[in-house]
Amino acid sequence: MVLLIAFGVVPTGYAVYFAFTDAGDNFVGLANFATAASDFRFLAAVGHVALYLVFWLVALVVFVVALALLLHRVTARAVGTALRLLYYVPGALAGAASVMVWLFLLDPAVSPVGFLLRALGFDTFGQVIAPEHLPVMFTLIAFWTGAGGWIVVMYGALNNISPDLIEAARIDGAGPWQVARRIQIPLLRKWIVYMVILAFAGGTQLFVEPELLSLASVGVAGRDYSLNQLSFDFAFQNNNVNTAAAVSVELLLVGLVAxxxxxxxxxxxDAD
Structure with missing residues (x-):
């Protein structure tokens, strides 16, 4: 509770204070929010983050649940343990390190899978990171980094389902697909919702991936691609902390409403 207050509640209150005041600590109402919304980069950043969230959440729900179900069907203990470790290892890397790994993989000149990139028609790094490819690229990076932990969580939730219930369904003639669709996935519903809530909140905070990609590509990916980048730019390029705080508060409200x-x-x- 002390850590939550010190590093969660207090900084949030500080940001809210900045969002409704100016540099002279005068109350300005919604002026900072209006300044942020009127910036020519704001709506584009909203669109970028929204499109990324669609790709990210769909990929997370579909593939995490599918991989957890497949992992749960692995009967060999050693194989199951090895797969869980394999899924989880990418999540042990810091966000910036993960992005650097992907920057290496996506450059046809140095990538160990460069032949695949060239077969797809990408001969240069600039072609790979074209703006229209960025939502998919950021989804791949985020999934590779964050999905493993959720697969392990879903696997644990599947283990919590009564074996008697599964066995009764099999005796009644249910196959693997029917068991998954009518028993396992419905009983995972709350875990899936929990995952989506946290993934949505994290997805709106998109920053490390586009920021590092912008530096690596010398501006091909803009420094204002996401709302967090725009907030960073307001604070440290324009010396406008108040408008930056307004963008942050907007992201907080979106996360809370969602x-x-x-x-x-x-x-x-609700009780089960």
Missing amino acids: AGLFVARSGFF
């Missing part, structure tokens, strides 16, 4: 909708629609806190 979490509230997910919880309300899913019955997250």
